[in-house]
Amino acid sequence: VCEVVEGDITQLVIQFQDELGNVVEGNTQVPVVLMELPKRLRQGYVFNIEAGKQALTNIKPLRLFSNIEVNPRPDEKNEGAIVVEIILKEFEHKSVDVSTVWNIVHGLVEELPHWYLV
Numbered sequence: 001v002c003e004v005v006e007g008d009i010t011q012l013v014i015q016f017q018d019e020l021g022n023v024v025e026g027n028t029q030v031p032v033v034l035m036e037l038p039k040r041l042r043q044g045y046v047f048n049i050e051a052g053k054q055a056l057t058n059i060k061p062l063r064l065f066s067n068i069e070v071n072p073r074p075d076e077k078n079e080g081a082i083v084v085e086i087i088l089k090e091f092e093h094k095s096v097d098v099s100t101v102w103n104i105v106h107g108l109v110e111e112l113p114h115w116y117l118v
Contacts, residue, residue: 005072009047010081012037016088026090028064033086036062047072047082055086066091 014033016026036058041051052070059068067089075081 005047005074005082007047007074007080007082009041009043009045009084010075010078011083012041012043012086013083014086014088016090019089026088028088028090032062032064033059033088037086041070041084047084052084059086059088064091065089 014030016024016028018024036055038051038054038058039045040048041055045051049072052072055070056068059065065088067087069085069087071085071087072082073085075083
């Protein structure tokens with residue numbers, strides 16, 4: 001069974017999920033994702049499956065997400081309208097400790113700890 005979803009986009013929802021599918025607060029700022037979405041996948045435009053595919057193509061190179069879904073669904077409040085859900089699962093972030101040791105005066109050593117997300 002194939003369901004064709006057509007209509008004006010009334011809402012764009014960006015949702016982060018954990019590995020179990022629970023909605024969580026993402027580490028990625030939403031504007032980072034919004035910048036990658038095609039203009040025609042915004043509120044007020046007619047939903048187009050090609051725009052959904054382009055969103056996947058644009059978001060994937062960020063390499064921030066293990067799974068990306070673009071799900072159009074009928075808007076229950078507005079007949080003939082569409083809500084587009086962008087569902088993202090972020091990669092697990094790991095940290096690495098690095099320290100730098102330097103010496104200007106003989107016998108005096110300064111250590112600078114640093115950490116980075118990988």
